[in-house]
Amino acid sequence: MNFDLSDEQKLIEQTAREFTDGEIMPVAGENSENHFFDRELVGKIAAQGFLGAIVPREYGGAGLDYTTYAIICEEIGRGCSAMRTVVSVQTSLVCSTILKWGTEEQKQRYLPLLCSGEWLGCFGLTEPGTGSAAANQKTRAAQQDDGTWLINGAKMWISLGNNASLALIFAQTDPSLGHRGLACFLVETDQPGFMPSEITAKMGLWASDTAEIALDDVTASADSMLGEVGDGFKVAMSALDSGRYSVAAGCVGLARASLEESIAYANERTQFDRPIAGFQLVQAMIADMVVKTEAARLLVYKAGSVKDAGRPSTLETSIAKYYATEAAVWCSDKAIQVHGGAGYSREHPVERYYRDARVTTIYEGTSQIQQLIIGRAVTGQDALKPMTVENA
Ligand SMILES: Cc1cc2nc3c(=O)[nH]c(=O)nc-3n(C[C@H](O)[C@H](O)[C@H](O)COP(=O)(O)OP(=O)(O)OC[C@H]3O[C@@H](n4cnc5c(N)ncnc54)[C@H](O)[C@@H]3O)c2cc1C
Known part of the structure; x- marks a missing residue:
């Protein structure tokens, strides 16, 4: 190794x-x-x-x-x-x-x-009533006589949705088919029925574009589907296998930024006539940040090596996503603690780190969903199954 x-x-x-x-x-x-x-x-x-x-x-x-x-x-x-x-x-x-x-x-x-960045893309899976149980899509796609598809529904919490020229839209083509009716469409957004609006009242990630999207007779051409009807859920899960990995890797960076800011501040700030970095309890917080950041990175690299070998990596990816996102929340929280009152102000970036970290245990599958994926892999019992329409 x-x-x-x-x-x-x-x-x-x-x-x-x-x-x-x-x-x-x-x-x-x-x-x-x-x-x-x-x-x-x-x-x-x-x-x-x-x-x-x-x-x-x-x-x-x-x-x-x-x-x-x-x-x-x-x-x-x-x-x-x-x-x-x-x-x-x-x-x-x-x-x-x-x-x-x-x-x-x-x-x-x-x-x-x-x-090239000429176009941005977005990923439209989540709906107002459909989050963790992603197979339960309410957005409908109906094929017309000329082969084109008409899509109607609503998507929620879609990153880049206001700026995207291309949207991956997941929709149900026939509710009676359950998951076998799900499909993913490549939708070009430059059409009147594609109506994004910005979600502004977020706790963090303020510099990110997050949209709610109304879909009113949105057109997708006959050859716009990714895979076939019935592949929609598999398409979504394969996308998340890659997406969760990148979130985990980003969280290693967020944890590291929290650590680096904490080390710098702890060496500069003095109390009781010495730098606070000299106090064992401050060092304990910093040491735990080091360990969590390092462990998160190793889990990400492990998942990466499985992906690079071309092997199925859902379990390794969920382990990395679960651990690294929770580590980023923990480290940014402790970075505020190391900074004391200063950490609670906008003068230091650590309060942004905390607000930005907080969403990572929620999007691309919550920590609980990652736990259920890990639990399913090791016990053989699928706690997620009743939540999907596969069993309905
Ligand atoms: C800033 C931001 C950006 C986002 N970007 C995108 C995007 O680009 N594209 C997209 O499609 N979505 C996006 N999302 C949506 C995100 O993926 C969902 O919010 C997430 O999947 C959770 O769904 P939900 O919010 O409906 O929560 P719910 O599914 O309602 O979950 C609520 C709580 O119940 C728990 N829970 C649910 N089911 C179970 C279960 N079976 N067992 C135990 N606990 C359970 C959850 O863990 C959570 O704690 C984004 C969200 C945010 C906040």
């Missing part, structure tokens, strides 16, 4: 680190304060090749492996979770899904536009 990064990975890590320090860190706090989705910064991220890291070069991507992708997500996640969310949605939920399920024509049409 070799824990060392390759020379190429070290180089990409250095590039991503310098890019984050130079381009993301200086604006992350201000963008958050202004609730500003920084499209120009997204363009710079794309120019680095970070939006299509795992997409083969022939489709405009960087052709990197999953472990290197984690390194990029960690660095961007260290600087700004809103921007890391862009990377996760664009690269994992949208690009990797088109790569896996798309026809050659679909790949050639969309992947270069997405990898």
Whole structure:
């Protein structure tokens, strides 16, 4: 077992680190304060090749492996979770899904536009009444005589939904078929029936674009489906296998940022005539941050190596997502503690880290859903089954 990064990975890590320090860190706090989705910064991220890291070069991507992708997500996640969310949605939920399920024509049409950042994509699975039990889609798709599809319904909490030119929309084609009626459509958003509106009253991730989307007779062409009718749930789960991995990697960065801010502050702040870093109880918090950050990274790399070997990685991905997201929440919480009253103010980034970390144990499958996936794998008992329409 070799824990060392390759020379190429070290180089990409250095590039991503310098890019984050130079381009993301200086604006992350201000963008958050202004609730500003920084499209120009997204363009710079794309120019680095970070939006299509795992997409083969022939489709405009960087052709990197999953472990290197984690390194990029960690660095961007260290600087700004809103921007890391862009990377996760664009690269994992949208690009990797088109790569896996798309026809050659679909790949050639969309992947270069997405990898270059010319187009943004979004992933429309969650609905107002459908979250964890994702197979229970209320959005309906009906095929017309000419083969096109008309889609009606509503999507909720959709990252990049206001800026996306392409939306992966999950819908039920025939409720009597249950999960066998589910399908995923590639919907071009430049049409009147696609109506996104911004969700503004969020606890964190203020620099991210989050939308509620009304779908009113939205049209999708006859050849717009990813896979076939009945593949919709599998398409969604494969997308999340990649998306959860990138969230986990981003959370390693968020935990690391919390740790680095804490070390710097603890060495600078004095109480009782010495730096607070000299107190054992402060060191205990910092030591636990080190251990959790390190452990999270190793779990991410383990999942990455399984993915790079081409083996099924759902279990490893859920373990990494569950642990790394909870670690990011814990570390950012303790970073506030290390900062004392200063940590509770906007003067220091740690309060943003905490607010931004908090969503990661919720989106792309809550911590409880990850526990059930892990529990199912080791016990053989599927606690999620009654929740899907598979059993209905
Ligand atoms: C900022 C943000 C961005 C998002 N981006 C996207 C996006 O781009 N695309 C998208 O499709 N969705 C997105 N989501 C939605 C997100 O994936 C869902 O919020 C998440 O899956 C949980 O669904 P829910 O909110 O409906 O909660 P619910 O499913 O209602 O869950 C509520 C609580 O019940 C628990 N629970 C549910 N079922 C079980 C069970 N079987 N056993 C034990 N506990 C259970 C959950 O763990 C949770 O604690 C985003 C959400 C947020 C907040």
